[in-house]
Amino acid sequence: MICNKSILLAFVGIFIFFGSSSCQAQLNESAKPRVIVSSDIGGTDPDDFQSMIHLMMYSDLFQLEGLVSSPFGDGTKKDFLDMIDIYEKDYKQLLPNAPELPTPKSLREITKQGQKDAAPFKGHTTPTEGSEWIIACAKKKSDQPLWIMVWGGIEDLAQALHDAPEIKESIRVYWIGGPNKKWSINAYSYIAEHHPDLWMIEANATYRGWFMDNDSPNDLKGNAYYENYIQGRGELGKDFIKYYDGNIKMGDTPSLAYLMNGDPNNPTGESWGGSFEKIHRSSRNVFKGGSSLQDTVAAYATVEWRFIGPEISVPEDSVVFQIEVQNQTWPGYYMGDGVYGVRYSSKKPEQGSYKTSSSIAELDGLEGSYISTVPWPGKATADDYQLGPNWYSDRQNPALFIEDQQGAKTISKYRKEFLMDWAERWKWLEK
Structure with missing residues (x-):
């Protein structure tokens, strides 16, 4: 009986050793x-x-x-x-x-x-x-x-x-x-x-x-x-x-x-x-009708321009105009009810300008400017996204x-x- 018990204990010991090693391997993984x-x-x-x-x-x-x-x-x-x-x-x-x-x-x-x-x-x-x-x-x-x-x-x-x-x-x-x-x-x-x-x-x-x-x-x-x-x-x-x-x-x-x-x-x-x-909060500035050099935003902020134009028969979120900002072009969208919108974010502090182009006369050739500054997220505005x-x-x-x-x-x-x-x-x- 003593011999069998010793064998059993040894077996249990081996099992525990290898079981612990396996668990440890899983833990490390x-x-x-x-x-x-x-x-x-x-x-x-x-x-x-x-x-x-x-x-x-x-x-x-x-x-x-x-x-x-x-x-x-x-x-x-x-x-x-x-x-x-x-x-x-x-x-x-x-x-x-x-x-x-x-x-x-x-x-x-x-x-x-x-x-x-x-x-x-x-x-x-x-x-x-x-x-x-x-x-x-x-x-x-x-x-x-x-x-x-x-x-x-x-x-x-x-x-x-x-x-x-x-x-x-x-x-x-x-x-x-x-x-x-x-x-x-x-x-x-x-x-x-x-x-x-x-x-x-x-x-x-x-x-x-x-x-x-x-x-x-x-x-x-x-x-x-x-x-x-x-x-x-x-x-x-x-x-x-x-x-x-x-x-x-x-x-x-x-x-x-x-x-x-x-x-x-x-x-x-x-x-x-x-x-x-x-x-x-995440900085956001909504400009209705455009912006100028009098408007300062935070670098990396969401800058949103909204323009008023004719009501047209296209689905909302359709691309109907373009905006060129700092020599790069982004699509502008129809938001419904004669409202058009586009977003931009500057990747650094800058003095920037924009110009729109569109087959819709009211959306063509609109120009404006802005200044972006650091630090981010800048001054609070009512438009900011509130974060958790x-x-x-x-x-x-x-x-x-x-x-x-x-x-x-x-x-x-x-x-x-x-x-x-x-x-x-x-x-x-x-x-």
Whole structure:
């Protein structure tokens, strides 16, 4: 009996040991942040290719659940797939140092096509493969949130929230705004107005600390890092030189770096991806009949012009005029009852002007101006979108600006630490 009892206890001990190891493995796996990246890769700015290279080289640190192509311009999910093909060529060499890197096959399986066009005035259209994937991932049972890193247009997130608003309970968003907000202003306005309780980091300028390298050591400056730490290292290194001649930009990477260092549950703390402050309103200015240089708005604010014209027999949200602002053109919409509207957001402080064009005489040739200033969100107005308790944005302290870029020093201070960490991974691809 003593012998049998000893055997039984030994067996139980072995079971507990292996059971604990298995549970620990699951715990470690679940501790990895769940991530979907929505990117305009292949669109108007090639820096997303640089950020994608960085993402793949660090993908062992995350549960990567989706790669959604949400471009403006010519990009499609094929641009993601092309980058995965390059990653596959370096995969075996990377693996000994990071055995939990996802397989190229698994990355291809989670790559989805999102919305290719900017949302109309109402801020949403029809579901896409990408928006439906966001919903499906958000609805998975998990003890941690799904982080949605938006590197471009926010249309697919807006569509997902429209179609399944309950996912707000399960997601957290880090959006690289600024220029992306300008192009995605209708989708953004929909989210701010109808989903103000979203957990959101809106980085309109902070991210620029990633590539504004005024205070960097010479070997880490954007035009030197490639030669010093990337050149000659793997197929990914060969590809990197194709974008900005290898100069470091990677303006979307701070969203991922936010999860790599610091406490992501506390946006007001310190991290590689910046430090932010809570905002309770999103600046919005509605100008009925136009604006002039007497009108000052906050940079990154929603600027909405409304004009009066004839009542016409077209569906609401039809594009019936255009507005040119700062040498770029946006569609203007019929809102019904003889009211016409268009939105814009400046990506920086500026003195701007606009001019409309239309086959409708009353909407043709209207001109005006405005001035946008920092800090965001500026002075309160009755038109502002009122936000919930978990919306964060760039810090307003002037000491944290780089030139006119609000909050950028909260990232630039970690530039050396981050880039040297990445340099260690590039060593894995040395021959």
